[in-house]
Amino acid sequence: MSARWSEDQWGESEQRLRRKHTKPAGRRRITDLTAEQPEDIADDMIRRLTDGGFITEVLAELKSGKEATAYIANTYKGTALLKIYRDFAARSFKNDAIYREGQVVLDERAARAMHNRSRKGLEMLQFDWVMAEWAHLWHLWQAGLSVPEPLVGPHPFDYAATIPAVLMRLIGTEDEPAPRLSEAKLTPEQAQNAWNQSVQGMADMLRLGYAHGDYSTYNLLWWENTVIIIDFPQLTTRQNPNFRDLLRRDAESLSISFRKHGIQETGESTLREVQRRALGPGPAPRLVLP
Structure with missing residues (x-):
């Protein structure tokens, strides 16, 4: 991952990660993400994304995986795929060490917390994981590769405000999202x-x-x-x-x-x-x- 954060840097965004409850957030129910009025939405994160102007509404769940759930959402830039990560402690996939080897974390306290997977360490790993997807998505998009267009950024300060979500342009349409190649019928x-x-x-x-x-x-x-x-x-x-x-x-x-x-x-x-x-x-x- 290319997004590296010291404990002090991470601390600036810590309040966005903290929740009123202590139970790790797993798969969100679509009923908690939608309401006739934005102020009536039950999910704190969706209200934050709506209040921040990142999305206007969540339309439907698209697919749920071991790390995150993808939803279709409306934004001021068009229809988007809203990928919401589960809290690190609530994922069925947690063996991320093979991908993180070789990374340097300059803050010793931060490195120790992540290694020990303390509560704060897991929150930092969550922040780092989502920031990495944003950073890689922007790098690949700017390099001209065939990837979805990121809808927040390109500066980390901007997309850090969306964590634990990543917003990208929906491939396909609201009524017909693009299938995975594993599911497509090809000549x-x-x-x-x-x-x-x-x-x-x-x-x-x-x-x-x-x-x-x-x-x-x-x-x-x-x-x-x-x-x-x-x-x-x-x-x-x-x-x-x-x-x-x-x-x-x-x-x-x-x-x-x-x-x-x-x-x-x-x-x-x-x-x-x-x-x-x-x-x-x-x-x-x-x-x-x-």
């Missing part, structure tokens, strides 16, 4: 096209020094014959001693998950092709106004 020609785009996307990330860490058709969307990469908090860089293993695992996962679409490639051949393409030119960067 042989579409499957080959999707495979080519997926390998290229992995190569483009590698060119930037990233391994995705969870790259497969489950974290790729398919919309209008285009592959869109999603899910970025666990992205790692070459500073991580596990980088090569994670890159190899991504290639293996991609090749295995594409077999249902009739693509028969091995993890080794996929990795070689990704590495070859990573030596070539990347996509044209996007101009992002400050």
